[in-house]
Amino acid sequence: MAASCHDVDPVPGKPTETGTSLLETATGAIQGFAPVNQIHQHLCAFHFYGDDMTRQVEAHHFCAHLTEDVRQCLIFDGPDAVARLIGLEYIVTEELFLTLPDDEKPLWHTHEFEVKGGVLFMPGVPGVVERRDLETVAKTYGKTIHFWQVDRGDALPLGLPQIMMALTRDGQLRQDLAECVEKKFGVSFQKERENRAYMTGPAHGIHPLANAAGKGLKTSIREVDLPDPTTRARVFT
Secondary structure, eight states: OOSOSSOOOOOOSOOOOHHHHHHHHHHHHHSOOHHHHTOOEEEEEEEEETTEEEEEEEEEEEEEEEETTEEEEEEESSSSTTOOEEEEEEEEOHHHHTTSOTTTGGGOEEOHHHHHTTOSBOTTOOHHHHHHHHHHHTTOEEEEEEOOOGGGTOSSOOSOOEEEEOOOSTTOSOHHHHHHHHHHHTOOHHHHHHHTTTOOOOTTOOOTTSGGGGSOOOOOOOOOOOOOGGGSOOSOO
């Protein structure tokens, strides 16, 4: 199975040395990895850059619940051990999304179309089990930031982190990317669309400010003056 449907330059550097592997084996046996061990599911979907829908990325989410209403996901460009960590996504229920300030809401996207359209799936999970959780995901909102622009072949995470968005209607997903993922995982988006026709999205409908409020979003950077640390009030003397 190909690690990714994107043509990415190899990560630079020497192969991991035996000494490094032995050291990692030792520390792995001693240390705990509680946050990572909480990951309970693998979701595959597609993201596009907030300012350019033609730049689409295969995104593998490895997710854990913080509470029943909040999930946090590490995003890789593939499902294999050598996959690159390219971003993060936070997923919240509709109830929590509605409490966010209005200037925050455009940074979040909906999942209704992805789920009902069959293009968000859990690799290897039987449909009847998968659909039980996706009934909940269809009603949620997500905030996604990507650090590594694998779609343009970058060998390292270059440039600024970017806000990503999700598919919201037919005709947006690139056909070549869809076919690559379907073939790789042996799934049919059309068949899953039919199986999920009964599902519903957010109870109050899709909020008009979500999904960038229908506009483009791009992260930028600007220089600012740093405050003089010598003029700040001291708490202790």
